[in-house]
Amino acid sequence: MSDHALQAAAEAVQKGDPERFAATMACAPAQRGPLWALYAANLEIARAPWASAEPMVAEMRLQWWVDAFDALAETGREPQHELGPALLPLRAQAPLISAIAEARRWDCWREPFEDEAALWAYLDQTSGNLIWAAASALGAAPGLEARARDFGAAAGLAALxxxxxxxxxxxxxxxPDGRPETVARLAQEGLARIARARGGRDPALQAAFLPGYLAPSRLKRAAQDPSRVAEGQLDGSEFARRAALLRAVFWRI
Incomplete structure (x- = not known):
């Protein structure tokens, strides 16, 4: 793995996704490289739909990432990007990353989700795939995928x-529906998914879950008072956020 590409990935995550960067720094040093590469690629994909006011242009940017990761999966060819050398070790996870880019096409347009099932499908294909890609890149067994996807979708909902x-x-x-009762129901479903995902001491899964360290508290607040979502009041103080990360590190999410 290129030191320059890995440094670029780490710096991109530090600047563009500080919660994930803080969580990654709490992981074992040997785990950080693959996670930085994955999270930096996810950042690029998440930004692509917002790169142009023209949905078709934004979709073209996403298609570049779909093609790049499809090629990485099929031939091992490095994406022609500054991050390319850092992404080579993620060949096995490339189909998952390509699927994230495909799902992000929804972000290019203005239509709402058709229903709650469509929302959960999107969360699974974006955050669920990301969490499972992280866990599998660190050596998680295939039998842990359902737990990774449960946690990923819930963490994605909290971020949304x-x-x-x-x-x-x-x-x-x-x-799909901004009524308080719907927001509360979605939050409660997210908490139920986190509860299903918890348990066990698999180090790969634990490291993959760490970036979602604020998800439980955000979902609890949304369930208790749905108006906090529209008001942007789901987070506590900086001290509380740091304490949440420490709890996740020492007791695991």
Whole structure:
């Protein structure tokens, strides 16, 4: 793995996704390289739909990533990108990353999700795939995939809740139904998925879960007071956020 590419990946995550960067720094040093590469690629994919006001242009940017990871999976060819050398060790996870890019096509357009099932499918294909890619890159056994996807979808919902004010300000409809009872129900389902995902001491799964260290508290607040979602009031103080990461590290999520 190129030291330059890995450094670029780490710096991109530190700047663009500080929660994941902090969580990755709490992992074992040997785990950080694959995670930085994966999270940096995820950042690039997540930004692509917002790179142009023209949905078709944004989709073309996503298609580049789909093609790049399809090629990595099929032939081992390095993506022609600054991150390329850092992504080579993720060949086995490339189909999952390609699927994330495919699912992000929804972000290029302004239509809302058809229903809650469509929302959960999107969360599984984005955050669920990301969490499972992280766990599998660190050596998690295939039998742990369901737990990884449960946690990933729930963490994705918590992140989406946090982004609701920003998304609505940009003319998007991030939820299929914004009524308080619906928000509370979604939050409760997210908490149920986290509960299913918990248990065991698999180090790969634990490391993959760490970036979601704020998900439980965000979902609890949304379930208790759904108005906090629209108001952007799901997070506590900086001290509380740091304490949540410490709890996740020492007691695991």
């Amino acid at each position: 809740f946090s982004a609701v004010p920003q998304l609505e300000a940009r003319g998007r409809l991030p939820l």
